[in-house]
Amino acid sequence: MKINYPDGRIFDKPSQPSLDNSSAKKKLIFGDRGMTLEEEINESNKYYRSHELAVIYKKPTPIQIVKVDYPKRSRAVIKEAYFRQASTTDYNGVYNGYYVDFEAKETKNKNTFPLKNFHQHQIDHLKLCQKQGGICFVIIKYVLLNRYFIMPADNIFDHWDAQKNDGPKSIQLKDIVNCSIEIKPDYNPTLPYINAVQQLIESRKEKK
């Protein structure tokens, strides 16, 4: 008997039960959810570096090291350490003479983006970098919608500062759509966000 798998997966065990319709459909829709936003950006950065289009890295997680063992004939082992809070955003680097600085955020919401995803130090850092002439933004991924947006830092600041003055605690998707550049996931690079960065640069030049 031949079993039909609607999502086209290849099975090597003949005795495995066939998937029911609903879970097969689920897998199809969310088939590209295997990669986190961080992985997608890291992959894209690798592509940009290898093609000499941009040099952008995720910064390592800051760790406070308390105890290190140095075993003979073997490399040092950290035996006690703690996570520290970062002072900056996660990503920075250089593109075509411009300093680029951004944070990446995922949400499982469908209509809003909660501002509690940001920390005060990230906002402060983005403000400082922007004052120095950096290209600053946030990449927001709506995981369940599979949509990606580059939201310029200025627009983030507006919502953040409004919230401080008892404004809304989240940004509506329609507001994000209005002020952001949408990025479509692709292959090589996985997330072609540098095109959007180029647009941000051009729109900044026009304003001047």
Added chain:
Amino acid sequence: MKINYPDGRIFDKPSQPSLDNSSAKKKLIFGDRGMTLEEEINESNKYYRSHELAVIYKKPTPIQIVKVDYPKRSRAVIKEAYFRQASTTDYNGVYNGYYVDFEAKETKNKNTFPLKNFHQHQIDHLKLCQKQGGICFVIIKYVLLNRYFIMPADNIFDHWDAQKNDGPKSIQLKDIVNCSIEIKPDYNPTLPYINAVQQLIESRKEKK
């Protein structure tokens, strides 16, 4: 009986013998050796950030985390982790619209600077950043001479590539003096290197 301490150590016992002339002089000359180059740069970066003159950070050391404990009512403890090799240089950030990227190196030599202080990945990274229009250099500290130099990345590349072709394995101090900008340590900031960065930017503009 009076005991002479040739290394000039200071004792807090009231019976302390007065320092002889030579060790007092020694202490005076090397009085500012308490700070490492890394500490001096971190202090200066703090000053530049608080005065909104530049936003430059040392990147955290990359760590590969293997085991983490999550004790109840207390923060996570990393129980097993290893140091990883960085892919980049240690410092980067933004100054007046320019992307700045550099490595900091100390030497206890008095006449030469051994090229083995660099790793291939640091040179590769500096080359990529330079191609993207970044301001790239190395800060070299001669610990025993108490002299500091900003050496442009191009000059480092020349020596590095020559070494690869069986050239000298180190750079002579006089060559560093010739091609670099000397920085004088100061107070607030401890190491006023941004002035030298400004000079690098201007000399690059002139070349164009």
